[in-house]
Amino acid sequence: MKSITINGSKRESVGKKATKALRNAGQVPCVLYGGDQPLHFAADEIAFKDLVYTPDVHTVVIELKDGEKFDAVLQDIQFHPVTDAILHIDFYQIFEDKEISMEIPVHTTGIARGVKNGGVLRFNLRRMRVKGLPGNLPDFIEADITPLKIGNKLYVTALKSDDYKIMHPDNTVVCQVRTSRNVVALDEDEEEEGEETAADEVPATETNE
Known part of the structure; x- marks a missing residue:
C-alpha cells in the first residue's frame, strides 16, 4: 500500500485557545493513538490534500521536527460544517506485526x-x-x-x-x-x-x- 509522509510538530498545549490559534495559522490539530499514550501534534492543512481528498487509501508516515517517525492510518476526520475546512484528524499507529x-x-x-x-x-x-x-x-x-x-x-x-x-x-x-x-x-x-x-x-x- 502506498504511503504519504506528513511533516508536523508536537503540540505543547491542547487547550481551546491553542487549538484555535493553530487553525488560524492554517494548521490542523491531530492526535495519534495506538502507542503508549496519545501523541498530540499539528501539521499544515495543505499536507493532508493527497490523503483526504482522494478515493484511494494510504498509510501515513508522521514525521515530527524532533526526528521521531510513526507509521499510522487515518482513523477519523472532522470537517467544518460550512466551509469544509479540516478541523481535526485522529490517526492510529500501526505495527508491521499487528493486524489493522x-x-x-x-x-x-x-x-x-x-x-x-x-x-x-x-x-x-x-x-x-x-x-x-x-x-x-x-x-x-x-x-x-x-x-x-x-x-x-x-x-x-x-x-x-x-x-x-x-x-x-x-x-x-x-x-x-x-x-x-x-x-x-x-x-x-x-x-x-x-x-x-x-x-x-x-x-x-x-x-x-
Whole structure:
C-alpha cells in the first residue's frame, strides 16, 4: 500500500485557545493513538490534500521536527460544517506485526455481460472493510464483473484473499446488474434458466449457467 509522509510538530498545549490559534495559522490539530499514550501534534492543512481528498487509501508516515517517525492510518476526520475546512484528524499507529482494519476501495475490471445487453451495473459496496497485516493490505480490491448477467449479483465471498479477512457477512452484495428500459434480446444461453440456488446457500457470484 502506498504511503504519504506528513511533516508536523508536537503540540505543547491542547487547550481551546491553542487549538484555535493553530487553525488560524492554517494548521490542523491531530492526535495519534495506538502507542503508549496519545501523541498530540499539528501539521499544515495543505499536507493532508493527497490523503483526504482522494478515493484511494494510504498509510501515513508522521514525521515530527524532533526526528521521531510513526507509521499510522487515518482513523477519523472532522470537517467544518460550512466551509469544509479540516478541523481535526485522529490517526492510529500501526505495527508491521499487528493486524489493522481498513476500508479498501473496490475497482471493477471487464464489462458485465448484462450491461452489454442493456442492463445497468449498480454498486452496493464501493469500499470493503478488511483486516490484515499492514504489509498485506492492497491499494484496492479488484473485482471481475465480466460474467455477470442481468439479475446476477457479486458477493463479497467472490473477493476472498489469503492476505486479509473480509469483515462483511458472506451475503453482502458488492454490485449487481439490474434490468433497465434499454434491455435488448438476451443470448440463447442467457435465456436458459439454471437451477435455482438453495435459500441457505450464498454464492460468490450468482449466475444462471
